[in-house]
Amino acid sequence: MDFRRALPSIATTVVGFGQAGSRIADKFAGFKTADGKTVYVTHALNSNDGDLAELKHIPLENRVSLKLGGMGKDPEKGLRVLEENENARAILRDFIRNKVKPTDELTLFIAGLGGGSGTSTIIKAIEEFHDHHNNSLLKAKLLEIKENVGHEEFSRNVRKYQVEAFQQVRHKYKKVGVIVTIPTRSDGPDVLRQVSSFASKIWEITKNKTKGIAFTIFADNQMFYDRFQSISSDGRYNNYRDFANAELSSIFHEINVGSNIGGTSVTIDSNDFRRVIMEHNGCLILNRVEQNAKTVTNATELKQLFLSSLESNNFHDPIRLEEETENEETKSYAKVFHVGLLAIIPPELNHIGSSFIDDAKEEISSRLPLQGTIFSGFLNEHNQYNATIYTFYKAEALPTRLSIGLVEEYEEFMKKQQKIRFKTEGISQIAVAAEEFDFDDIDMLSEMGIEIKDSDITDTSDTPEVDEDFDFSDITPEDL
Numbered sequence: 001m002d003f004r005r006a007l008p009s010i011a012t013t014v015v016g017f018g019q020a021g022s023r024i025a026d027k028f029a030g031f032k033t034a035d036g037k038t039v040y041v042t043h044a045l046n047s048n049d050g051d052l053a054e055l056k057h058i059p060l061e062n063r064v065s066l067k068l069g070g071m072g073k074d075p076e077k078g079l080r081v082l083e084e085n086e087n088a089r090a091i092l093r094d095f096i097r098n099k100v101k102p103t104d105e106l107t108l109f110i111a112g113l114g115g116g117s118g119t120s121t122i123i124k125a126i127e128e129f130h131d132h133h134n135n136s137l138l139k140a141k142l143l144e145i146k147e148n149v150g151h152e153e154f155s156r157n158v159r160k161y162q163v164e165a166f167q168q169v170r171h172k173y174k175k176v177g178v179i180v181t182i183p184t185r186s187d188g189p190d191v192l193r194q195v196s197s198f199a200s201k202i203w204e205i206t207k208n209k210t211k212g213i214a215f216t217i218f219a220d221n222q223m224f225y226d227r228f229q230s231i232s233s234d235g236r237y238n239n240y241r242d243f244a245n246a247e248l249s250s251i252f253h254e255i256n257v258g259s260n261i262g263g264t265s266v267t268i269d270s271n272d273f274r275r276v277i278m279e280h281n282g283c284l285i286l287n288r289v290e291q292n293a294k295t296v297t298n299a300t301e302l303k304q305l306f307l308s309s310l311e312s313n314n315f316h317d318p319i320r321l322e323e324e325t326e327n328e329e330t331k332s333y334a335k336v337f338h339v340g341l342l343a344i345i346p347p348e349l350n351h352i353g354s355s356f357i358d359d360a361k362e363e364i365s366s367r368l369p370l371q372g373t374i375f376s377g378f379l380n381e382h383n384q385y386n387a388t389i390y391t392f393y394k395a396e397a398l399p400t401r402l403s404i405g406l407v408e409e410y411e412e413f414m415k416k417q418q419k420i421r422f423k424t425e426g427i428s429q430i431a432v433a434a435e436e437f438d439f440d441d442i443d444m445l446s447e448m449g450i451e452i453k454d455s456d457i458t459d460t461s462d463t464p465e466v467d468e469d470f471d472f473s474d475i476t477p478e479d480l
Contacts, residue, residue, distance in 0.1 A: 001258075001344050001381040001388075004034040008256040009270035010277060011104040012177075013041045017125060018118020019051045020181055021111035022058070023241070027249035028108075029057030039253070041104065045095055045125070047071050047078070047088075047117040064095050071116025073187075075194050078120025092121060096128040102174040106214065106278070109176055113195045114183030114221070123198065126176065126205060126213070133174040134212045141165040166210055175278060178202060178216040179248060182316075182402060184225050185409055192409055199402060207281055207396070214277060215284035215394055218402050219248055220316040247314055251288050255390050258342055261379055266354050268342050268377030276375065280337040282394045287314050290386045293348045299356035302349075302387065306341055306360035309391040310367070316399035321369065333369035334397035343378035344388040350380060368393075 016025030022044035029042040042058045047068040055063065066088045071078040082089055100107065109125060111118030142165045146154040154161055180202060183191050199218065206216045221244060228240035237243040259273035277284070289309040296302060313319070323332045341360060345352075361376050397403075 001379070001383045002034075003254055003257045004032060006257050006261045007033070008039060008253070009260040009273040010106050010256055012106045012108050012256070013043070013100065013102060013104045014108045014110065015100055015125070016042070016044045016058075016118075017109065017111040017122045018046055018115050019112070020115060020241070021109075021118045021122065021179075022046055022051065022055060022063075024110045024179065024245045024248055026055045026057050027245050028253070029055075029059075031249075031253055039257075043095075043100055045092070045121055047121070062099070064091065064099065066091050066117075066121075068117075071120060073114065073191065074116045075113075075119035075198055078116040079123070082120055082124050092124055093128055096125055097132050100129075102129075102133060105175070105274075107174065107176050108179065110179045112181045112183070112221075113198055114181070114187050114191055119195070119198050122178070122180065123201060126178070126202075126211075129174070129176060130211050134210075137169040137172055138162075138165055138210070141169050170209075173212040175212055175214040177214050177277070177284070178206065179219060180216065181219045181221050181244065184222045189414065203398065206283075209281055213281060215282060217248075217284050217286070218316060218399055219244065220399060220401055222401065223313070223316055251286050251314060251390070254288070255286060255340070255342060255392055258344065258379065258390070259340070259377075261381075262377075264354070264378055264380055266357050266377050267379075268340060268375050272375035272377075273340060275373070276338040276340045276392060276394065280372070280394055282335070282337065282396045283319065283398055284392070284394050285313070285315075285319055286390070286392045287312055288388065288390050290388045293346050293383075293385050293387050296349060296352075296387055299352050299359065302343070302345075302352060302356035302389075303359040303363065305387060305389040306343070306356075306391060307363060307367075309389045310364060313399075317401050318399070319395060319397045320400055320403055321395060321397050334395050335371045336368045336393055336395045336397075338372035339364065339368065339370065339374045339393040340391065341374065341376040342390040342392075344381050344383050344386075345378050346383045346385055346387065347380060348385065349387060354378065364391075 014025045014028040016022035025042050025044055028040045029038065031039040033039060041062075043062040043064070044052055044055060044058050045064045045066070046052050047066045049065045049067075052063040052065055068081060068085070068088055071081065082092065107129070109122055109129075111122035113119050142161060145161045145165055149161070180199070182199065183195055185192075202216055205211050206213045221240070224244035224247070225240040228237065228243045231237075231243070237246065255273065259268050260270045262269060287309045289305055289312060291305060296305075311318075319334075321334045321336065341357065341364070343357065357376050357378055361374050365374055
């Protein structure tokens, strides 16, 4: 199918952070309309100039370097640098406030969580974007309410007026979508530990309605690596990263454009897609399956493709939609909001009719803990003799590897480390025939009158972080 003949349902600005995020954004920058115009406004921010130079499509004027020479795959170091380096902090602030102008309906932030630059800068960028575009609206509205009701009344009911202020300005929010990639197991325990921590921060921000995050996609490089092994012989991609970048950008783009084409009696339109993507908060799941049209003989087989798409996962392992318990009555389910079903059916299958879409909708509604609406439609298009099925929905749930798997992988690494006996290497010394001295540092310092006490060593690992953000995180769903 030719996706160049229509514009996206949701006009989107795409911003890549770090090497991985910038490369994915560069794939978005490569999408063109039929008359050669760029579909997405794209930007890239990295800690050094070298990685930005290799990009092919993002305009040079939209590439910004922090001039730091890299973060050494250490996100915690990256955050410290951004806190301490005034120049880097100023470049990031200017990039978000003045370069990334959210004139589009959605701003998409993308980063790889395995590296130092992308992981640290995307966290800071989300905070800066929210503070500049959304939190400022909340503060202004709160001050207005305070002036209207008076200081005493406002002070007695601050929480009430926080909620009221949010409800009045939420429709003006600049929405952000987030795509982050989880590293492979081979990146090692320290990366897994840090990624688990940073992914948790992003997930908490995502669930907080006042932060303006429309969705987060947690794409898994381990899955892309495993899938790449089965297709690497066809020569389309040099490595699993190229494969991952193509999958992430193309599936989002195809659904974004395909939902704006229409042309059959049963269509999913741009407003339907917009509701799936922009309403509610949570993890966004996008799936695509294809089958040669010659092997499809009836409506039941087309319906089955929708079910296969729902059960399969292009970006990560299965989403944990239910919590297993011994007692069936106490089993809990994650909320699933609006669901979208889109099919591209070639003319060769027109004789099957359109009942398959209704059958798929009925079946899926009985399988999901649905809290919203199912939007469905199909297109009759020449599609290289393939039937292509897309399913997309948002849920308050996470991929299994992220929710519990990273911790298990980290613990497995630690157990292996404990079983390994590490040797201590040294340089052989030429013996001195005369006097020999063997100082113990602590004893030597003690003899010199210098005492080292255990109390002089402070463990700061449990020191809580001070959060000075104007935060609404204590507002519950019931308040809203």
